[in-house]
Amino acid sequence: EAGVAQSPRYKIIEKRQSVAFWCNPISGHATLYWYQQILGQGPKLLIQFQNNGVVDDSQLPKDRFSAERLKGVDSTLKIQPAKLEDSAVYLCASSFGRSRTDTQYFGPGTRLTVL
C-alpha cells in the first residue's frame, strides 16, 4: 500500500514570496491533515479536512495560509506571503476517518526555509 506522498521535499524561498505544497493521501482515506513542525517542537495541526470539507482550521493563520482539497483526494497548502517564522517542516497526514480508532499516517514532510 502506497503511503502519504508529499512534494516538494525541500523548498527555499525569500520572505514575502509565495509557496505551495502538495499532498496525496493514502487511497480511500477521507480525512486529511496538515501539520506544521517548527524545529525543536512537536507537530501542530493547521487544518483538517473530511473529504473536501474543512473540519478544523482554528490554528491556520488565515491571513497568509490557505488550503484546499477540491476533489476530496489530494490537497494543496499555500503560504502567501511567507514570513521568516514560517520556516518549518510541513507534514501531511491522512486517516480513514476521524475517530480515535483511525490511525493517522504521515508523509515525509516538506522542509521550508524562508530567508
Place this chain on the structure above:
Amino acid sequence: AQSVTQPDIHITVSEGASLELRCNYSYGATPYLFWYVQSPGQGLQLLLKYFSGDTLVQGIKGFEAEFKRSQSSFNLRKPSVHWSDAAEYFCAVGHYGGSQGNLIFGKGTKLSVKP
C-alpha cells in the same frame, strides 16, 4: 487545555541498555494516547496507542508503554536499545470532540544510541 509534556529533550543510552522516555499529559476526559517515532528525513510512524483496557500496551519494534492515570503519564520503554532506534520520539494525546479528531503532540525527545 489539553497538553503533552516530554521533560527530556535529549537522551543518550548505550546500545543494549534499557530505555524509558517520559510523557505527561493534561486532558480533561479519558485520554487517547500515542507514541510516534520520527527518523531523520522521515515522516512520523506510529509505535503504539492506548485507548482503554490493559494499561500496558505493546507496540512495534519491541516498544511498550504504560498508562498511569494517577500520574497522568504514558512512558515509553524498551528493554534493550538497538542503534537503529536512534530517532526522535513524540508522545501525543488524541483530541476527539465534536467534529474534531486530531493529535496534540509533545515537543519530542531525541534519542542517541552509543555503540
